[in-house]
Amino acid sequence: MGEIELTGATLSRPKHARRKQARPGEILQAALDVFLEHGYAASRVSDIASRAGVTKGTVYLYFDDKERLFEAVVRETLGAMMLRGHALAQAFKGTAVELLSNVLAHWWNEIVLHEKISALPRLMIAEARNFPRLAQFYHGSVIAPARSLLKEVLERGVRSGEFRPVDVECTIHFIIAPFLYQQSMQHSLVPAVPGMMLGTENFLNAFTDHLLHALAARPV
Amino acid sequence: MGEIELTGATLSRPKHARRKQARPGEILQAALDVFLEHGYAASRVSDIASRAGVTKGTVYLYFDDKERLFEAVVRETLGAMMLRGHALAQAFKGTAVELLSNVLAHWWNEIVLHEKISALPRLMIAEARNFPRLAQFYHGSVIAPARSLLKEVLERGVRSGEFRPVDVECTIHFIIAPFLYQQSMQHSLVPAVPGMMLGTENFLNAFTDHLLHALAARPV
DNA sequence: TCAATAAATAACCCGCAGGTCATTTACCGA
DNA sequence: TCGGTAAATGACCTGCGGGTTATTTATTGA
Known part of the structure; x- marks a missing residue:
């Protein structure tokens, strides 16, 4: 699992919490890429997840469903x-x-x-x-x-x-x-x-x- | 199972064979409608079939696969x-x-x-x-x-x-x-x-x- | 009337991808 | 060092829909 770029302010205190804050954005970025490339139906949630450097479960931690x-x-x-x-x-x-x-x-x-x-x-x-x-x-x-x-x-x-x-x-x-x-x-x-x-x-x-x-x- | 319109010459001898000849066209018509309406992925073969007044198996009688x-x-x-x-x-x-x-x-x-x-x-x-x-x-x-x-x-x-x-x-x-x-x-x-x-x-x-x-x- | 044959069916299989959850991992404060 | 807690995992479940096939239905020629 490779390194992940962080976005936003570099307040380096609560490292754990920062991740929680950054995750949705990272997932949205990845999702945008995948949806644009393959369209909605042909895009697998697992692909989006792995592109965001995450597993499928994590995606469903932040979004209700694919739609x-x-x-x-x-x-x-x-x-x-x-x-x-x-x-x-x-x-x-x-x-x-x-x-x-x-x-x-x-x-x-x-x-x-x-x-x-x-x-x-x-x-x-x-x-x-x-x-x-x-x-x-x-x-x-x-x-x-x-x-x-x-x-x-x-x-x-x-x-x-x-x-x-x-x-x-x-x-x-x-x-x-x-x-x-x-x-x-x-x-x-x-x-x-x-x-x-x-x-x-x-x-x-x-x-x-x-x-x-x-x-x-x-x-x- | 509604009536189906026939196309082409009205040579009324081999009624069975006429159907075989007309089927592909009917299926293509139905498939066009459904694909145009929902796109490729969201279109079910069974929907196409039923719109053509036929079952799924019949579609696969005339076409190898959905693609x-x-x-x-x-x-x-x-x-x-x-x-x-x-x-x-x-x-x-x-x-x-x-x-x-x-x-x-x-x-x-x-x-x-x-x-x-x-x-x-x-x-x-x-x-x-x-x-x-x-x-x-x-x-x-x-x-x-x-x-x-x-x-x-x-x-x-x-x-x-x-x-x-x-x-x-x-x-x-x-x-x-x-x-x-x-x-x-x-x-x-x-x-x-x-x-x-x-x-x-x-x-x-x-x-x-x-x-x-x-x-x-x-x-x- | 009755085989022979071709078309159509519907029940069936199965793999894939959406979605879930008990378990593990990582961090933090004491 | 060590619980407590939140994030992340990956094994698991499940339904849907693509594709198959044994069986039924219809047609024709004798």
């Missing part, structure tokens, strides 16, 4: 995701073009390029039917806020005359989709198909350019 | 998908703008709006990691051809001056993504989240408009 563990994993990761999203709400200054560019860059850098978080959409797409509660939570916490943010940006741009009048609901879809698709592929087909690789270097620039041309009221 | 059955289902549905795609190859006439519009309309009407076929991408995203062979087959039969078709269209448009010079690889991504995202959501979150509904009426028009503005060399 609760899964929910905890998603909620935890979603929490991190939302924290990052909060920074966006404060960015509401400047022109709509600048704002849209910032939002795109933020999503790309903080979410799509984030190793763990970027894997969530694929997991949700895969498991939503079997975990409707989680799906609702995901929708309310991620999708709906993102859409409403984009809606504000687009409507502001149209009002100010920077953007031509478009079908806002549809356009939101066209903006979100490339990000989601990128992430889904990156964590499903790409690992399975040897030759496949999605170009990432130019994505952000190309997409910003693409969108601004699609939306521009006057030629750029 | 082969799953592969057969995907290959079958993919076959239908590719047949529909073939019509596209012959459409290579007219301007790039017309061509692109036709391709978009074709994909929308024949694939996204097709009840069964539209559910495949979500299933592949969900199961690709656990079935790499299927993923490769899917990539070779669907994704790669679609990308190469779009590449031709875009490059022709750029050459003819209809489209401004863009990053072709990225743009292909931006075109495919909204379709895939629409389909994935339609078969994952939408059934799980009561209030959720994706607008479909204006999708094709809005997207065509969106793309043509994004690509246009001169203001439209």
Whole structure:
């Protein structure tokens, strides 16, 4: 049984108790890795345990059952995701073009390029039917806020005359989709198909350019 | 045990043999429904059987095991998908703008709006990691051809001056993504989240408009 | 009417993975 | 050094579902 990294403050007094405090986090980390790799059903609790450097019994010491563990994993990761999203709400200054560019860059850098978080959409797409509660939570916490943010940006741009009048609901879809698709592929087909690789270097620039041309009221 | 619909020619002589001939198709139909609804792991062979109006043993009379059955289902549905795609190859006439519009309309009407076929991408995203062979087959039969078709269209448009010079690889991504995202959501979150509904009426028009503005060399 | 044969069944087997619990191990305070 | 206590273990139980097969049911040709 190998060494285990500890997280959190290095208060080195109650060594035993520290472990108890650190365990849930370690297990959640391991569970996230395994769930992302194999999906819910194909992940064995014993695998998660051994990846956390622990046995199965220990997992059930901290989580009621596999389903609760899964929910905890998603909620935890979603929490991190939302924290990052909060920074966006404060960015509401400047022109709509600048704002849209910032939002795109933020999503790309903080979410799509984030190793763990970027894997969530694929997991949700895969498991939503079997975990409707989680799906609702995901929708309310991620999708709906993102859409409403984009809606504000687009409507502001149209009002100010920077953007031509478009079908806002549809356009939101066209903006979100490339990000989601990128992430889904990156964590499903790409690992399975040897030759496949999605170009990432130019994505952000190309997409910003693409969108601004699609939306521009006057030629750029 | 309800009545079962028969398919194919109504040659009513060898009634017994007709059943044997029809069974695989009936089972594949049922299997497709169940797999699409629950994913691979959560689908029980006995459920598939009973949906086909048959018992589990009968399924194993025609398919070696659950995995082969799953592969057969995907290959079958993919076959239908590719047949529909073939019509596209012959459409290579007219301007790039017309061509692109036709391709978009074709994909929308024949694939996204097709009840069964539209559910495949979500299933592949969900199961690709656990079935790499299927993923490769899917990539070779669907994704790669679609990308190469779009590449031709875009490059022709750029050459003819209809489209401004863009990053072709990225743009292909931006075109495919909204379709895939629409389909994935339609078969994952939408059934799980009561209030959720994706607008479909204006999708094709809005997207065509969106793309043509994004690509246009001169203001439209 | 009656074998012959093919299709379908349903009872059966069994291994795997989720979940439990008595026992062991490690720490701490006295 | 030594109880007391909390964490961790791993052997164990159990049900579910994939896969098998002896038996039954239906069809056909004579």
